[in-house]
Amino acid sequence: MHNLDLAAIQAEIEKVNSSVELEELRLKYLGRKGLIAQMMSIIPDLAPEERSQAGQEANALKNQITAFLRQKGSSLAGPEPKATADALDITMPGIAQELGQMHPITQVINEICDIFMRMGFSIVEGPEIETEFNNFTGLNIPLDHPSRDAFDTFYLRDTTKLLLRSHTSPVQIRAMKEKKPPLAVVVPGRVYRPDATDASHLFMFHQIEGFMVDKGIKFSDLKGMLEIFAKSVFGPDIKMRFRPHFFPFTEPSAEVDISCVICHGKGCSSCGRKGWLEILGSGMIHPNVFKHVGYDPKKYTGFAFGMGVERIAMLKYGINDIRLFCENDLRFLKQF
Numbered sequence: 141m142h143n144l145d146l147a148a149i150q151a152e153i154e155k156v157n158s159s160v161e162l163e164e165l166r167l168k169y170l171g172r173k174g175l176i177a178q179m180m181s182i183i184p185d186l187a188p189e190e191r192s193q194a195g196q197e198a199n200a201l202k203n204q205i206t207a208f209l210r211q212k213g214s215s216l217a218g219p220e221p222k223a224t225a226d227a228l229d230i231t232m233p234g235i236a237q238e239l240g241q242m243h244p245i246t247q248v249i250n251e252i253c254d255i256f257m258r259m260g261f262s263i264v265e266g267p268e269i270e271t272e273f274n275n276f277t278g279l280n281i282p283l284d285h286p287s288r289d290a291f292d293t294f295y296l297r298d299t300t301k302l303l304l305r306s307h308t309s310p311v312q313i314r315a316m317k318e319k320k321p322p323l324a325v326v327v328p329g330r331v332y333r334p335d336a337t338d339a340s341h342l343f344m345f346h347q348i349e350g351f352m353v354d355k356g357i358k359f360s361d362l363k364g365m366l367e368i369f370a371k372s373v374f375g376p377d378i379k380m381r382f383r384p385h386f387f388p389f390t391e392p393s394a395e396v397d398i399s400c401v402i403c404h405g406k407g408c409s410s411c412g413r414k415g416w417l418e419i420l421g422s423g424m425i426h427p428n429v430f431k432h433v434g435y436d437p438k439k440y441t442g443f444a445f446g447m448g449v450e451r452i453a454m455l456k457y458g459i460n461d462i463r464l465f466c467e468n469d470l471r472f473l474k475q476f
């Protein structure tokens with residue numbers, strides 16, 4: 141019923157020389173107001189028995205014209221452009237990916253743990269949310285001890301029994317409750333104290349705790365192992381000294397100094413003209429701690445020590461501001 145000549149349309153499309161002309165023809169036949177659309181628009185007005193055939197014819201015509209247009213379109217576009225010789229040079233070296241590295245604190249933790257593992261210690265970790273018992277009472281820190289005060293410890297809201305551990309020592313309690321001697325354990329981990337942040341304080345920092353319990357453990361065992369530790373970290377030439385001190389969980393207790401790594405003992409601003417730098421606290425585990433975990437203090441003795449990892453790292457690398465460890469400045473981090 142239509143009066144469109146398919147051969148004529150094909151010839152018309154074949155004559156086209158540009159994609160602009162081709163688009164004009166597409167609109168003429170297939171556009172929203174094109175001839176096919178016009179054919180479709182009169183179908184509802186036809187007699188019911190004619191509608192189906194008219195629709196089929198219009199669709200067939202549309203498909204034919206679409207095919208002609210597509211064929212002409214691809215011949216106008218021409219062959220694919222050839223790849224130029226320099227588009228890809230497979231002999232060029234690839235672009236190197238930058239490798240990440242471990243944070244200096246992680247490196248120092250690993251180094252310290254490795255030293256003690258070589259001496260037979262095993263690594264144990266504990267939760268950062270602790271009970272008041274494990275953090276204080278079990279370690280012989282009495283109720284009226286100043287560090288028990290809420291100002292020195294982050295307690296969890298709505299409870300006075302749970303807190304963010306203020307040292308790694310509660311893992312001593314956990315490990316000793318779990319196992320009978322002999323025990324030789326190092327405990328790396330994060331600890332929390334409500335200190336104002338400055339060049340030497342953070343409210344979250346890292347500690348490494350170590351302890352050994354068996355029959356006949358002596359203070360000289362502690363001294364010997366700490367000397368191996370200090371010389372491994374700071375070099376074989378450093379000197380070491382023990383100063384009497386007080387900790388509730390050890391008796392006797394001692395702070396350990398090394399000769400200043402900057403002035404080698406002569407006295408400088410880093411060591412406050414003393415020639416010595418404090419690196420850790422230590423002592424023989426208090427009999428009350430053994431009683432809390434069910435060890436017989438007449439049968440067993442042991443030593444314990446604890447150190448701040450940031451402090452060790454600062455002394456080892458000559459870093460003068462603890463905040464540098466948490467600023468994630470790559471210029472700082474890449475030096476380690």
Ligand SMILES: [Zn+2]
Pocket residue numbers: 400401402403404405406407408409410411412413415416
């Ligand atoms: Zn010094």
